[in-house]
Amino acid sequence: MSDMHSHLAFVRTEMLAQQEPPIKEKGIVKWARSNLFSNWVNSVLTIVALYVIVRLIFSAGPWFLNGIWDTSSLAQCREILDGARGACFSVLSERWQQLLFGIAYPSDQYWRPTLAFVLMLVAAAPVLFVALPRAMLIITGLFPFVAYWLLWGGTIMTSVFVLIGVVVGYLVFTKAERFGFVLGLVAGLIAAVVVWKIGGAITPAVDGIMVLEPVASRDMGGFMLNMMLGVVCISLSLPIGIMLALGRQSHMPIIKGISVVFIEFIRGVPLITLLFVASVVLAYFFPPETNMDLILRVIIMITMFSSAYIAEVIRGGLAALPKGQYEAADSLGLDYAQAMRLIILPQALKISIPGIVNVAVGLFKDTTLVSVISMFDLVGMIRGPILASTEWNGVYWELYGFAALLFFVTCYSISQYSQWLERQLRTDHR
Amino acid sequence: MKKSVFLGALTVAGLTAGAAAAATLDDVKARGTLNCGVTTGLVGFAAPDANGEWQGFDVSVCRAVAAAVLGDPTAVEFVPTTGKTRFTALASGEIDLLARNTTWTFSRDTDLKFDFVGVNYYDGQGFMVPKALGVTSAKELDGATVCIQTGTTTELNLADFFRTNNIEYTPVPIETNAEAQPLYLEGACDVYTTDASGLAATRAAFENPGDHVILPEIISKEPLGPLVRHGDNDWGDIASWTLMALIAAEEYGITSANIEEMSAGTNNPEINRILGTEGELGAMIGLDAEWAKRAIAAGGNYGEIFAKNIGEETPVGLARGLNAQWTDGGLLYAPPFR
Numbered sequence: 001m002s003d004m005h006s007h008l009a010f011v012r013t014e015m016l017a018q019q020e021p022p023i024k025e026k027g028i029v030k031w032a033r034s035n036l037f038s039n040w041v042n043s044v045l046t047i048v049a050l051y052v053i054v055r056l057i058f059s060a061g062p063w064f065l066n067g068i069w070d071t072s073s074l075a076q077c078r079e080i081l082d083g084a085r086g087a088c089f090s091v092l093s094e095r096w097q098q099l100l101f102g103i104a105y106p107s108d109q110y111w112r113p114t115l116a117f118v119l120m121l122v123a124a125a126p127v128l129f130v131a132l133p134r135a136m137l138i139i140t141g142l143f144p145f146v147a148y149w150l151l152w153g154g155t156i157m158t159s160v161f162v163l164i165g166v167v168v169g170y171l172v173f174t175k176a177e178r179f180g181f182v183l184g185l186v187a188g189l190i191a192a193v194v195v196w197k198i199g200g201a202i203t204p205a206v207d208g209i210m211v212l213e214p215v216a217s218r219d220m221g222g223f224m225l226n227m228m229l230g231v232v233c234i235s236l237s238l239p240i241g242i243m244l245a246l247g248r249q250s251h252m253p254i255i256k257g258i259s260v261v262f263i264e265f266i267r268g269v270p271l272i273t274l275l276f277v278a279s280v281v282l283a284y285f286f287p288p289e290t291n292m293d294l295i296l297r298v299i300i301m302i303t304m305f306s307s308a309y310i311a312e313v314i315r316g317g318l319a320a321l322p323k324g325q326y327e328a329a330d331s332l333g334l335d336y337a338q339a340m341r342l343i344i345l346p347q348a349l350k351i352s353i354p355g356i357v358n359v360a361v362g363l364f365k366d367t368t369l370v371s372v373i374s375m376f377d378l379v380g381m382i383r384g385p386i387l388a389s390t391e392w393n394g395v396y397w398e399l400y401g402f403a404a405l406l407f408f409v410t411c412y413s414i415s416q417y418s419q420w421l422e423r424q425l426r427t428d429h430r
Numbered sequence: 431m432k433k434s435v436f437l438g439a440l441t442v443a444g445l446t447a448g449a450a451a452a453a454t455l456d457d458v459k460a461r462g463t464l465n466c467g468v469t470t471g472l473v474g475f476a477a478p479d480a481n482g483e484w485q486g487f488d489v490s491v492c493r494a495v496a497a498a499v500l501g502d503p504t505a506v507e508f509v510p511t512t513g514k515t516r517f518t519a520l521a522s523g524e525i526d527l528l529a530r531n532t533t534w535t536f537s538r539d540t541d542l543k544f545d546f547v548g549v550n551y552y553d554g555q556g557f558m559v560p561k562a563l564g565v566t567s568a569k570e571l572d573g574a575t576v577c578i579q580t581g582t583t584t585e586l587n588l589a590d591f592f593r594t595n596n597i598e599y600t601p602v603p604i605e606t607n608a609e610a611q612p613l614y615l616e617g618a619c620d621v622y623t624t625d626a627s628g629l630a631a632t633r634a635a636f637e638n639p640g641d642h643v644i645l646p647e648i649i650s651k652e653p654l655g656p657l658v659r660h661g662d663n664d665w666g667d668i669a670s671w672t673l674m675a676l677i678a679a680e681e682y683g684i685t686s687a688n689i690e691e692m693s694a695g696t697n698n699p700e701i702n703r704i705l706g707t708e709g710e711l712g713a714m715i716g717l718d719a720e721w722a723k724r725a726i727a728a729g730g731n732y733g734e735i736f737a738k739n740i741g742e743e744t745p746v747g748l749a750r751g752l753n754a755q756w757t758d759g760g761l762l763y764a765p766p767f768r
Contacts, residue, residue, distance in 0.1 A: 075745070078637060094480055103482035218509070280518040372605075374470050374510045384510060385478045387608035388471025390745045393635035396612050 062086065069093050073391035091395045092402055095386055099402065102221020102376050103385055109153075109213055113224045116150040119143055120231060128417060130424075151220070151228070153212035161199025165192040181337065217295040221376035223406055228295070229377075230364040230410075233302040237363075238356070240303065241310030242349075246340065248315055259311070266308035272369055274301040279373035298370055306363045313355035317348035350425050357418035361411045378403050454526050454658070454665035455716055458499055463507045466492035467525035470510040472607060473631040474739050474746035475531050484508045487739040488529040491550055491656050491673060494725040495527060498672045498717060503728035512605075513581035517542055520659060527669055529656040531625070533583045543660040547670035550655055550732075552752040552761050554648035555587050556626040558633060561641050563620060568647040572597040577610045577619035579603075584624050587650040607632060625652050631746040667715050675704055675722035678764035679731035681755050686730040693723055703767045711767060722767075732762065 023029060036046040066086025070093065071077050077088035092099070101110055123143035126136035145159040169192030177184035220228065247259030266274075278297040286292055321344060329339035349356075371380030382399045386392050458464050468476040468488055476486040484492075484506075493503040509525050520528045521543065531553075532538070534546040559565050568591070578585050580603045592599050602619045604610045607628055614622040615636070622629065626648060633639050656673065658666045679685070682701050684692055693705040702708035706719030713719070729735050736753065740746040754760025 074635070098478075098480070098482065103478040105482075107481075218507075276514075280515055280522075284518070284522050372512070374512045374515055376470075376510065380470070383606055383608055384470035386471075387606075387611075388469075388473050388477040389479065390473055390477075393473050393608070393631070393745075394611060394637075 074394050075391075087398050088395055089398055091386065091392045091398055095392070098222060098386065099378060099381055099399075100222045101224050102219065102381065104219035104221070105215060105224070106213060106219075109215065112150045112153070112212065116147045117224075117227065119146060119150075120227075128421075149212065151215070152217070153214040155203065155206070155208070156210040156212075157199075157203050157206050161196065161203060165195035165199065168192060168195045217293045220295065222381055223378045225295075225370070225375065225377040226364070226367045226407075227410075229299060229302060229367040229370065232299055233306055233367075234360045234363060236299075236303045237307035237310050240307035242314055242345070244307060244311035245314035245318060248311065249318060262304075263308045263311050266304055267312070271302070271305050271366055272372060274305055275369055275373050277301065294375065298373075298375070302363065302367070306359055309359045309363075310356060313359060314348060314352050316355065317350075317352035318344065320351050321347055353418055353422055353425070357414060361414055364411060364414070365407060378406065454662050455499065455668065458526055462500065463505045464492065464496040464500065464527065465507045465509055465525045466496070467509050467511045467516055467519050467528040467530055468492065469530045470512055470606070472531060472628070473635070474627075474744065474748075476508075476529075485739070487551065487735060488531060488656075490729040490735040490739065491529040491676075492527065493728045494676055495669055495672045497728035498675075498721040498725040499668060501724055503724075513579065517544070520544065520657065523659075526665070527656055527658055531654045532657060534653045534655050534657075535583060538657075544657045545660050545663075545666045546655045546657045547666055548655050548673040549653040549761075550673060551627065551653075553625040553627050553652035553654050555584050555623060555650040555652060556629050556648050557645040558614075558622045558629045558642055559620060559645060561643050565645065568645045568649065569595055569597070571599065571621060573599070574620040575600040575602055575618070577602045577604055577614055577622045579607070579610070579624060580605065582624075583650070583652065588623055591649040611635070625654075627740065627746075627748055630748055631740075634745050634747055664716060668717065671715060672722070672725045674764040675725050675767075676732040676735065677755075677762050678704060678767060679722075679726045680733040680762075681757065681764060684726055684731055685734060686727055689723060689727050693720075700767055 020026070024033065037043045063085050064087060066081065066084055067089045068077050068080055068086060069089045071080065071088070071090040072094065074088055074091070077086075077090060081088075097107060097110065101113060105113070119139075120143065122136075123140040126132045126134065127140055142163070145163045149156050149159040169188040172191040173184045173188030175184075176187040244259050244263055247255045248263065250256045250259070275298060278301040279294065282292070282297055325343060325347065326339070329343040334342065368377055368379040370377050371383055374380070374384075376384060382403060386399060387395070466489075468484065468486075471477045472486070472488075474487060476484060476488045478484050489508070492506050492508065496506045497503040509519060511519050511525075511528070511530055516528055516530050516532065517538075519525050528544075529550075531551065532546075533553075534549065538544055539546055557568050557571070559571075565571065571592075576588060576599050578588055578601050585601075588599070588601070599621075602613065604613060607624065610622055610624070611632055613619055614632075622632070624632075626644065629644050633642050633644065636642060656669060658669055678700075682698065682704070684701060684704070689705070692701060693707060695707050696702060699708055703711055705723045706712055706721070710719075712721045715721075730738070733755075736748075736750065737743060740748045742749060750758070750760060752761050754762065756763040
């Protein structure tokens with residue numbers, strides 16, 4: 001039998017060479033056929049979309065290409081363009097410092113917010129990327145104090161004393177913690193306050209050390225102000241939000257009550273109302289000369305607002321955990337703080353990441369609302385001083401496009417990071 | 431406990447506020463700067479330039495008062511305010527003087543407890559429409575959509591005007607003048623109404639100003655002036671007479687160019703009294719003899735300030751009109767310095 005088979009003429013003895021796929025089934029044609037023209041509905045949509053894109057390119061293209069970068073007023077731009085379509089980007093090249101830093105930040109000091117921004121990226125890195133060496137967290141810890149000194153100026157001793165107070169308070173807390181958590185907290189707080197008081201008394205004496213030109217809060221503005229508000233409020237509202245979420249689940253009626261009332265009240269009020277309270281109503285309560293810093297007032301209000309939202313997001317994460325996790329923690333003999341820190345929160349926070357990022361992105365964009373209470377943030381700068389100057393009255397697309405670009409870059413990076421983080425933390429087997 | 435502390439704090443705040451209100455001049459001198467409320471930006475009236483220096487017609491009033499009181503026209507802390515925040519900023523003591531194209535009305539003067547110290551610009555509300563609309567009178571605007579700034583007197587005047595003429599309109603509320611411009615140009619509203627000075631400034635910034643007309647009707651009186659808190663009359667007098675000094679300086683021909691020469695002494699006793707070479711006028715308002723001289727030197731007399739910021743040579747291009755001296759048929763009339 002086997003002999004017979006080997007001599008059959010119609011059985012090939014060698015493999016056929018691999019053939020090219022048919023032209024319809026390979027390369028760009030296949031891709032276009034399966035993705036763009038798979039049926040007639042898709043074909044129509046593709047053609048319509050192509051038409052729209054071409055129209056957009058043809059209408060916006062000349063506008064960008066004809067853009068003028070070096071005039072000193074809109075009237076000059078129009079003169080040069082002489083009726084042709086074209087952007088007047090000169091407003092950006094002349095006023096970019098104001099858009100980034102506000103009108104009154106001294107121009108020879110722009111390196112300070114820039115440095116603070118770079119340091120912020122460095123300080124945020126170890127928090128955001130676990131792979132980086134943990135020693136970098138020291139930079140993160142020092143960053144708020146350095147940034148305050150860089151942005152507001154004055155002597156560095158103010159920041160140093162505040163830092164010493166925090167460190168002493170923490171040390172006292174760790175020593176006193178064995179007598180009870182609350183007692184430790186109170187002792188730590190008292191120690192910190194004592195150090196701050198001493199520091200406040202000494203500061204005038206050592207005023208001359210490493211002094212930067214002081215900059216008042218009302219001189220801050222532009223995108224810098226948006227960044228400051230966004231970064232400070234998000235980083236403050238995360239821990240506060242976690243505490244509120246835990247407080248709301250607590251079995252202690254007073255803590256639970258305070259948390260519920262706070263969250264529900266803040267969530268029931270629009271942010272713009274809180275900002276008006278910060279700028280207008282609070283001014284009546286303080287005596288005129290103890291004028292509390294407007295930025296501080298705004299930071300408090302935005303932080304309250306976003307922590308209420310973050311608390312609800314995290315509560316969702318907590319509620320999503322099966323009851324067995326809580327019981328497992330109890331059966332291991334962990335106390336409340338340990339159970340939360342080691343078992344519950346890591347899982348709950350992981351679930352909450354998309355929600356938290358959502359709040360963070362929304363909050364960052366909401367910082368532009370401060371323009372309504374006459375602070376010159378990026379949008380406030382555009383709406384107020386720049387559009388009201390005789391040179392640039394009437395330039396809209398260029399300015400708002402620039403603002404949109406800055407915000408898009410920031411928000412898109414945040415969202416990309418969160419997606420990356422979700423992939424990193426995924427432990428299930430999907 | 432918490433409540434009583436809060437109430438206590440309120441009482442203390444109220445008391446200190448009362449005490450501080452009584453001596454704004456001392457506060458300003460102790461602080462070394464004048465806190466002056468201005469708009470967040472209005473072409474020609476107040477806007478920071480590329481270097482962050484505030485410029486404009488209203489800003490000049492702030493600088494003149496600072497020069498008179500503190501001897502330095504740059505010793506001003508400008509506090510930008512919106513139409514909504516301006517009055518609380520003044521009432522709460524955050525600012526000492528509000529120079530923000532604010533219309534002098536009965537209720538603002540009495541009910542809101544402010545004192546208008548004078549009028550630096552006589553304005554009136556007008557309408558601007560595209561020429562293509564073919565409208566020649568505001569009374570033909572039946573059924574129009576109107577862009578209108580919220581929180582201003584123009585909003586109320588508009589309602590009054592349309593009611594008295596028994597015609598209908600749809601308001602499109604906007605926040606600032608800068609916002610109105612694109613809305614109007616894109617046709618979101620048929621008509622833009624605001625003070626005539628604002629209309630002229632807005633139209634001047636258009637690509638084709640000729641395509642738009644400002645209708646002849648002026649439907650309201652808008653005396654715009656600086657204001658201070660009620661109850662501190664000494665401070666109000668200073669602000670008021672600084673403004674009067676600027677106006678009188680134009681009348682008597684004192685300019686920033688010849689002020690040094692004139693302050694050496696002239697044979698016009700009124701000029702001498704203003705410039706402090708004769709009489710004791712400065713001492714009467716708690717300032718030194720040269721207060722008015724410094725105020726005028728800061729930015730020139732009223733006419734110079736007008737010409738530099740909003741006059742016909744500037745892009746805003748406003749004629750003096752009602753804002754001419756009384757000797758030229760206008761309404762500016764400074765009381766005698768005596």
